[in-house]
Amino acid sequence: MRHVLVIGAGPAGLAAALAASDAGASVTLLDAGDGLGGQYWRHLPPQRPSRRESRLHHGWAAFERLQGRIGRADAIEVLTEAQVWAIETADAVTAQVLLGPTDAAGREARALTADAIVLAPGAHDRTLPFPGWHLPGVFSAGAAQALAKGERIAVGRRAVVAGAGPFLLPVAQSLTAAGATVLGVFEAARPRALARGWLPKPWKLLGTAHKGRELAGYLAHHLAHRVPYRPGRAVVEARGDGRVEEVVIARLDADWAPVPGTERTLAADAVCVSHGFTPRLELPIAAGCEIGPDRFVRVDPDQRTSVEGVYAAGEITGIGGVDAALVEGRIAGHRAAGGDRSAMGSAPRRARAAAELTRRIEAAHGIRPGWTSWLRDDTVVCRCEEVPYGRLRAVAAATEQRSLRSVKLTTRAGLGICQARMCGRTVESLIGADPSSGADTSDRRPLAAPVRLGDLAGLPTAPDGA
Amino acid sequence: MSAIVPWESDPIRPAEPRPLRISVDGAPVEGLRGQSIAGVLLARGETAWRTTVAGRRRGVFCGIGVCFECVATVNGESDVRLCLRRVQDGDVVETRDDTAQDDTVEDRS
Numbered sequence: 105m106r107h108v109l110v111i112g113a114g115p116a117g118l119a120a121a122l123a124a125s126d127a128g129a130s131v132t133l134l135d136a137g138d139g140l141g142g143q144y145w146r147h148l149p150p151q152r153p154s155r156r157e158s159r160l161h162h163g164w165a166a167f168e169r170l171q172g173r174i175g176r177a178d179a180i181e182v183l184t185e186a187q188v189w190a191i192e193t194a195d196a197v198t199a200q201v202l203l204g205p206t207d208a209a210g211r212e213a214r215a216l217t218a219d220a221i222v223l224a225p226g227a228h229d230r231t232l233p234f235p236g237w238h239l240p241g242v243f244s245a246g247a248a249q250a251l252a253k254g255e256r257i258a259v260g261r262r263a264v265v266a267g268a269g270p271f272l273l274p275v276a277q278s279l280t281a282a283g284a285t286v287l288g289v290f291e292a293a294r295p296r297a298l299a300r301g302w303l304p305k306p307w308k309l310l311g312t313a314h315k316g317r318e319l320a321g322y323l324a325h326h327l328a329h330r331v332p333y334r335p336g337r338a339v340v341e342a343r344g345d346g347r348v349e350e351v352v353i354a355r356l357d358a359d360w361a362p363v364p365g366t367e368r369t370l371a372a373d374a375v376c377v378s379h380g381f382t383p384r385l386e387l388p389i390a391a392g393c394e395i396g397p398d399r400f401v402r403v404d405p406d407q408r409t410s411v412e413g414v415y416a417a418g419e420i421t422g423i424g425g426v427d428a429a430l431v432e433g434r435i436a437g438h439r440a441a442g443g444d445r446s447a448m449g450s451a452p453r454r455a456r457a458a459a460e461l462t463r464r465i466e467a468a469h470g471i472r473p474g475w476t477s478w479l480r481d482d483t484v485v486c487r488c489e490e491v492p493y494g495r496l497r498a499v500a501a502a503t504e505q506r507s508l509r510s511v512k513l514t515t516r517a518g519l520g521i522c523q524a525r526m527c528g529r530t531v532e533s534l535i536g537a538d539p540s541s542g543a544d545t546s547d548r549r550p551l552a553a554p555v556r557l558g559d560l561a562g563l564p565t566a567p568d569g570a
Numbered sequence: 571m572s573a574i575v576p577w578e579s580d581p582i583r584p585a586e587p588r589p590l591r592i593s594v595d596g597a598p599v600e601g602l603r604g605q606s607i608a609g610v611l612l613a614r615g616e617t618a619w620r621t622t623v624a625g626r627r628r629g630v631f632c633g634i635g636v637c638f639e640c641v642a643t644v645n646g647e648s649d650v651r652l653c654l655r656r657v658q659d660g661d662v663v664e665t666r667d668d669t670a671q672d673d674t675v676e677d678r679s
Contacts, residue, residue, distance in 0.1 A: 136635070138656060143634060149656070151604030154584035206635070206654040209647050228636045240618035240627050247633025247653075255609040256575040256584070259617070259630075282575050346627060347617060373571055487631070487639065490624045521638040521649070526631075554649070 105130050105179075108440045109199055109216055111188050111387060112224035114142020115426045116418025118170040119433030120222040120440070121180055127443030130179045132216060134186040134201065136553070140171050142226055143246065144426050146254040160253050160281065162274075162318055163426060187211075189553040191391040197221045197413050202559065209556050213563050220413045220440035223387050223401070224433060227419035229378035231267070232475050233493070233530060235341040237377070238484045241348030245275045245378035252278035259284070260374020264351050266290040266339040267378040268469040270425075273322035275376055276331055286331045287370055290353055292360050292379070293469050294336035301468020308460045315427070315461065338362065340478040342375050351375050354478070361474030379471055382529060383420040386552035397540050398422070399547065405452060406445070407436035415440045423465060428458030476534065485534065486527045488520020493534070500535045508537040508544050523549050574613035590659035594619075601657050608633075608640050608652035619652075621667040642666060 108124040110117050113135035121133040135142070139149055145167045148154050158164035174180050183203065190200040196217045204211030229246040231237070243259050245267060251257040263284045265276045268291060276286045293301070326333060334353075340362050341352040355366035388401045394410035396402040401409055401416040409416050417432035424432075431454045438448055479485075481494025499515045500506070508531065511517065517531045518524030524531070528546025532539050539545040577584045587602040592610065601610035608630050611619060618627035619642060631639040635654040643664040644650040652663075 137654070148582075148584060149604040151656075152584060152587055152602060154580070154582040156582045159582050205656065207644075207647070207650040228632060228634060238626055238628070240629050243630065244632045244637075247630055250633040250653075251572075251609070251612065251630070255605060255612070256577075256580060256582075257572055257609060257612045258575070259572045259612070261571055261573065281581070283573065487628075487637065490622060490626070521641070522636065525636045 106220065106442050107132070107218040108437065109134065109197065109218040109221040110224065110437065111199065111221065112142065112226055112418070113137075113140045113182070113184070114224060114226050114418060114429065115144055116226070116429035116433035116436070117142070117222070117224035118167075118174065119430045120224060120415075120417055120437030122170060122173055122177070123434040123437030123443070124222070124441040125177045125179045125437075127438050127441035127447075129219075129441035130181075131177075131437075132181045132183060132218070133174065134183045134188060134199070134216075136185070136187045136206075138184045140174070140182070140184070141167055143250060144429075146250055148254065148256065160278065166430075187553050188387060189551050189555050191221070191387055191552070193391050193411055193414060197391075202555065207554065209558060211559065213559065220415065221391070222407075222415045222417060222433070222436045222440050223391070223393075223409075223420060224416070224418045224429070224436075225384040225387055225420060227381040227383045227423060228525070229271070230380050230382045230529065231377045231526070232379045232471065233483055233485050233527070234339060234377075234478055235480050235483045236343055236348070238487055238490075239342050239344055239348050240346070241344065241373055242342050242375045242377065245272060245376045248374070248376035249275045249278050252282040256282060258282035259376065260372065261285065262287055262372045263374040263376060264288060264290065264339060264353075264370060264372045265376045266292075266337075266353075267380075268292040268471070269378065269380055269465060270319070270469070271378055271381075273319070273326070275378070277322055277325050279376070280325070280329045280331065284374070286329070287372055288332040288334055288353075289326070290337040290339060291333065291335045291469075292338045292356055292472075292475070294356065294358055297358065298335055298468050301464050301466075308457070315425070338475070338478065339375055339377060340367065348373055348375055357474060358472070359474030360472035361477045380469065381419060381423045382525075383423075385420060385547045386549050388414075388416055388420060389548055390552050395547070399539065399545075405435075405455070406439045407432055408439065422459065422462045424458045424462040428455065428462065431455050431458060485530060486515075486517035486520060486524075488522050488526070489516040489518075491515050491517040496531065496534060506536045506538070508532055508535065508539070508546060511535050511537075518546055571615045572612040572617055573615060590657065592657060592659070592661040592663060594663045595665055603657075603659075605657050606653055607642070607644065607655050607657045607661065607663060610657050611652070619665040621669050623668050623670050625669045
């Protein structure tokens with residue numbers, strides 16, 4: 105019997121585990137969190153159960169079906185609180201795992217070996233810096249969403265949601281459903297960009313038609329709660345004494361540069377900002393998978409990466425949302441288990457429709473270069489090492505460097521505890537680095553997750569290269 | 571101010587939460603079973619508990635374990651991401667103040 109490892113228990117990983125098991129493999133499904141569902145289906149934990157969880161989610165019935173079938177499948181082992189920190193692909197595929205509470209010392213170390221592995225670690229949201237974004241009260245939009253769904257916490261009473269992309273809409277909805285007043289959703293893309301991205305050739309979106317219904321649901325919700333949706337606008341500053349007290353909103357031009365004279369101020373105690381998503385590339389890079397020029401994991405129509413036995417699904421192959429993740433997961437799991445292509449039914453066609461959605465999101469909401477004009481010299485760029493924009497620029501100019509590696513070492517930007525997960529791509533674009541050259545990117549990290557030195561030292565055998 | 575949805579009026583109808591108690595910098599703090607430690611603090615309206623080298627206050631930023639802004643010492647172990655760590659009754663949390671005391675450190679404001 106083939107053994108398949110699936111890493112990540114969000115929509116892609118759940119679909120992959122089930123498809124692999126249906127195709128006859130034994131499966132180990134791992135997630136770093138202590139429950140299933142990933143960020144998309146984040147929910148109250150079993151210690152705090154609720155009866156009507158479905159009210160906060162889209163496709164909750166689909167999640168319950170997946171979870172139920174996985175729970176009943178004898179051939180699927182589920183390991184939660186399982187942090188994969190390295191992957192080796194020398195002979196078989198091996199994942200190095202620490203089992204136990206987040207960041208605890210002395211977690212149980214295991215090396216899991218399989219015939220094939222499906223990587224589905226997902227993505228996190230990317231927030232472009234702006235003056236005052238380091239203040240308490242500024243959150244990534246994903247944080248507002250995770251806390252509303254997973255903790256029933258509203259991050260503020262008077263909240264502003266801003267950035268770019270369709271994700272802002274469910275975040276605003278979750279905030280109002282948690283009792284916050286959402287003062288507005290400020291979308292950087294202007295109406296013309298939105299129309300150019302979303303309106304042409306609507307038949308190409310047919311495979312994702314229920315997304316339209318989901319969107320209509322958000323708009324109805326926002327109308328009912330009087331949440332204004334303002335395209336072509338951005339939060340260009342957060343102000344306050346020790347925490348956010350007000351935000352400055354400005355109109356943007358088509359390049360996302362603020363239009364002078366259009367600033368207005370809103371009193372708010374929470375700002376929730378996301379300008380898109382960054383795929384979690386640590387594990388695919390550790391496994392040696394080829395990353396495309398778009399900086400997603402390169403996969404073929406069978407979700408195979410460039411490395412034998414390693415498959416990828418979900419947001420690490422392109423930001424396509426839950427439908428793409430589910431169908432990619434199904435294909436990846438099925439093929440990783442050795443399943444026949446002809447048994448995949450409509451999955452490949454649906455994968456193409458989902459890829460269309462990915463292209464549209466980028467066309468309508470992709471980051472435009474004018475955003476840098478809302479930065480000031482004292483705007484913090486690297487939050488961990490507190491490197492301001494002015495210093496970053498001055499050091500890059502004085503050392504005549506555009507290499508990320510050089511600027512990291514001279515300014516410390518990206519060298520802090522988050523290991524450039526937050527600022528890496530921003531620093532690259534601010535200094536004009538060329539991440540396509542391969543080695544000079546912020547995506548490479550020696551370890552996929554933080555591991556205590558004592559735990560590393562305590563491993564029975566040191567893995568290659570560690 | 572962050573706040574928790576009162577369970578009695580929450581439309582998703584959660585079961586009655588079960589309380590627990592932890593200590594934060596020596597003071598007793600009430601929380602609920604199933605919260606993250608960050609969730610316990612945010613439910614009390616606390617949005618910042620760490621102080622950076624430059625003296626800036628920080629708390630949760632990404633909420634999903636990526637930014638490491640919310641780290642604190644839990645039961646003697648440093649650098650635990652509070653947004654990911656499920657709270658246990660009796661947890662001892664110590665927050666961090668990294669403010670540079672030495673005036674040879676450059677001003678980073």
